[in-house]
Amino acid sequence: MTLETEVQSLRQVPMFRDVDPARLKLLAFTSERVQFSDGQRFFSQGDPSDAAYVILDGRASVLLNTPGGDIQVAELGSNALVGEMGILSDTPRSATIMASEPTTALRIDKRVFLELLAQFPQMSLAIMRELAKRLERTNAQLVAQSSS
Numbered sequence: 001m002t003l004e005t006e007v008q009s010l011r012q013v014p015m016f017r018d019v020d021p022a023r024l025k026l027l028a029f030t031s032e033r034v035q036f037s038d039g040q041r042f043f044s045q046g047d048p049s050d051a052a053y054v055i056l057d058g059r060a061s062v063l064l065n066t067p068g069g070d071i072q073v074a075e076l077g078s079n080a081l082v083g084e085m086g087i088l089s090d091t092p093r094s095a096t097i098m099a100s101e102p103t104t105a106l107r108i109d110k111r112v113f114l115e116l117l118a119q120f121p122q123m124s125l126a127i128m129r130e131l132a133k134r135l136e137r138t139n140a141q142l143v144a145q146s147s148s
Helices: 003-012 021-030 084-089 110-119 121-146
Strands: 032-036 041-043 051-057 060-066 069-076 096-099 103-109
Touching: 003 021, 003 051, 003 103, 021 103, 021 110, 051 084, 051 110, 069 121, 084 110, 084 121, 103 110, 110 121
Parallel strands: none
Antiparallel strands: 032 103, 041 096, 051 103, 060 069, 060 096
């Protein structure tokens, strides 16, 4: 995958759409492209939040560790951003992310991610919207589970 291809992939992520192409090129250049095999973890619940990831190709499961074992709460595909919650809250990982097929992602260092948010307020707004959508989905799942 070329730098330009990675820039095009980043542009597909809603929070990066309005970022200047030169900044996206710098982000793609400073990010590390990583490969995960089926079943390999990006990170585990409780790990330090040191980076965010943009899934370029493949799929990943979001798993929560519970006393009854891991439960899958979401499946993510291309252009999904993961790992940003721990960076924003400065807390350990709240879930485990595991590739559910061979997956390619860009790893964005915590410092770079926070600098981008400081420079582009529209990114912060886009992240807040995404987090609000996730909370709504989680609330709906909880209501559905409690009524069954």
